[in-house]
Amino acid sequence: MHHLLYGLAANVALPSALVDRLIAVADAETAGVLAGRQDLTHEQAVALVARDADTDQQLAYEGLLTAADVDPATHPDAALTLLDRRAGNPEWARVLLKDPLVRNRERLAACTGLPSDAVETLAADPDVRVVAELxxxxxxxxxxxxxxxxxxxxxxxxxxxxxxxxxxxxxxxxxxxxxxxxxxxxxxxxxxxxxHPSECPRRDCDLRPGxxxxxxxxxxxxxxxxxxxxxxxxxxxxVVGFADHPSSLLRWDLAGRPDLPPEVSGRLAVDPSPGVRADLAGNPAIGATLIRAMAGDPDNDVRRGLARNPHVPLDVLAHLAGTTRIGSTLLPRVAAASPDEVEELAQSPDPEVRMLVAQRRDLPPEIRDALAADPDAKVVKSVAPHPGLSDATLRAMVDRHGVRVVAAVAANPDATPSLLADLTRHEPPVRKALRAVARHPRATAPALLACLADRQAGPLAACHPALPQPVIAELLTDTDPRVAEAAAANPSLPLAVMSDLVARR
Structure with missing residues (x-):
């Protein structure tokens, strides 16, 4: 029963009157879910804290509690949260300074705008962790x-x-x-x-290994x-003198700074540590000359860093695409490419380069459609989620490339309900596609019913509002508690069933 109440507490369609009733009977877990609702009123927030005091910090963070609602002596977490948001009463500091919990005094030390005498007291706190936080x-x-x-x-x-x-x-x-x-x-x-040993036998020890x-x-x-x-x-x-420091960790941190002089960057570019070179490679402070010099680095992370550098020249990026595992991501340089550069990338003879530009979601229709018809499956997979693709084009992608593109096609925002249903029946099945269909706002009952049979897609489908109401109600007794909880969170759950769940509690 508890998992059904957790789902119901998250249901965006739960009427305010039922929220009130659920607050009145909520256990700690249900109260935590209720505290995350976007439609809670101030009065409901106050009632929820009265039911479960542990919700006070979250409700204060969301702005649902005000300074007038909080006593720092009884609700220090809420008071500290409001102070941190500059929405509390600075005078509370004098009460919170006496808190025996070090973590609470640490949180207080991180707040700004405190009275000067409170800051003086924090600076002299007997626990050095509090002083350090200040x-x-x-x-x-x-x-x-x-x-x-x-x-x-x-x-x-x-x-x-x-x-x-x-x-x-x-x-x-x-x-x-x-x-x-x-x-x-x-x-x-x-x-x-x-x-300090890496395997410390003392349970009360806070020292880091090493x-x-x-x-x-x-x-x-x-x-x-x-x-x-x-x-x-x-x-x-x-900081520049640390380019030759024996500690690779210090050189690593130096490599990421945006103010590196060229001569320091040059020394770090040949650092023996691949991590140092990789952080330098992604640093926007380095110029095209150094990027070109580093493009032949034997380490894949270094080359990946160069590919993600917003200032990498396109010809270098094209070279890196063929030698580096970059992954399916929109690179900063590709995202900033001009219309002429986009066209150049889309016409590259290298499918790895075409795949990179296919990650953009603002391509001109003619380029988008050309990439959708690309002979290489990885290019088609990259462009498949692009909005504006027709039903016929999406189906043609699946016909040509099969399982390699089915999940990406299912994620297209313009996929038709009939296409989504067809994708759930694809042979062989593509489980990742089922999850995409279960999340899709255009999915209809036939497609969602097929998704319910999959262990991972089932909970996603169970909370989809397009499921028929009798099916949602039936899922409340599903043997998988994740499915039942998701069904309770379904905004299409009948009001009478919602009321019955609260009453049964």
């Missing part, structure tokens, strides 16, 4: 102060703060001008030197530099 989100002035904190974990958090002053971030990278840190999370717990401290807080300093490298506010001059 450091990650605080103002430039306070970030500058916390960068000198004696605990390395706080400095690591400052390095991730995009509001931190650039000179402070540069100092964290170099260590110059700052007093040495005295503690880190590793030496808080262990005598140094210490390396974290270490030899007195210099080395693993925390490493993570701090990673955070600063990822921080766009860190000045370029402070």
């Amino acid at each position: 450091a990650m989100w605080t103002t430039p002035d306070r970030a500058a102060v916390l960068a000198r904190h004696p605990h390395a974990e706080v400095r690591r958090a400052v390095a991730a703060n995009e509001a931190a002053p650039p000179d402070v971030l540069a100092a964290l990278m170099s260590g110059e001008g700052l007093p040495p840190a005295r503690w880190c999370l590793v030496c808080d717990w262990e005598e140094t030197p210490f390396v 974290e270490s401290c030899d007195g210099s807080h080395d693993s925390t300093v490493h993570r701090m530099r990673q955070q600063a490298l990822r921080n766009p506010a860190t000045p370029t001059h402070a």
Whole structure:
């Protein structure tokens, strides 16, 4: 019975009066589903929290609870959510500062606009995790102060703060001008030197595998530099020296920065780590010259990164298409191609290139239709979901290429009901096509009934509004609880059946 109520709670056609009745009898799981409804009123939200207090955070996030509805002492999750959305009462901070749960004080530290005395208290919290969370989100002035904190974990958090002053971030990278840190999370717990094992026997240990401290807080300093490298506010001059750093992880983070000077990009292009080169390959900061030089890289991920670079020259992209596993995706350079370039790509002798342009969904009709008639199945599969294709064209695709294109044809938004029904009877069957049909808004009862027999497509078909009402009602007793729950969520479920389900609860 419970799974039927979960489905009913998600049913978009459930009348408001039945929502009220369901709130009154909801268990925790049903209440969680009800909290996600888009049509909940403020009054229903308040009633739902009274029924199940654990829904308060979600309802606050959705804006269904206001500051007047929330007591921070009894509903700290909702209060913290409203504070985070700048919709709460900043004075609540003085209550929440006393919360014994560290995670709640951490959430409070991430909020902006708090009273200055509350921020001072958070900065002196006895748990360094709270101070670190404050450091990650605080103002430039306070970030500058916390960068000198004696605990390395706080400095690591400052390095991730995009509001931190650039000179402070540069100092964290170099260590110059700052007093040495005295503690880190590793030496808080262990005598140094210490390396945390990957299989730690302690259940209360929060250290990551491999974290270490030899007195210099080395693993925390490493993570701090990673955070600063990822921080766009860190000045370029402070990061370029890491192109030759022994740590491939630091070079990897450097390779993704949008401010790389050409000489640094050139060094990273020949980095021994494929991951570094792959991140550099996708970086829009590199120019055509370097892209061409990297096009022969032996690593597939590097070449894939180049293919996804929005500035890759089309001739290089055409070369990469023949040597690289790119996948079925619309590449940025193809999406930005001019009409003349689209025509050039569509007329390429290489089917891999034609497949790339076939991923666009705004092709001129003449190009779209030419690709639909392409002799290569992968090109046809790519263009099959394109809107505007006629029923005759879609059927011709299936006739020529069979199972290789059936699922893509079923996903076409203009597929006719009769075509969708025919696709469910295709021999041999294509299970992925059944799932596409079950989701299709134009699917009718004959096609959906065929989908119900498939284990994966069945739940999708059970919630389709085109199913006949007697079938939906019958599915409520299906042996597969996923199908029964989906039937309860079907907006075509008769009102009388909805009422009966609530009453039976």
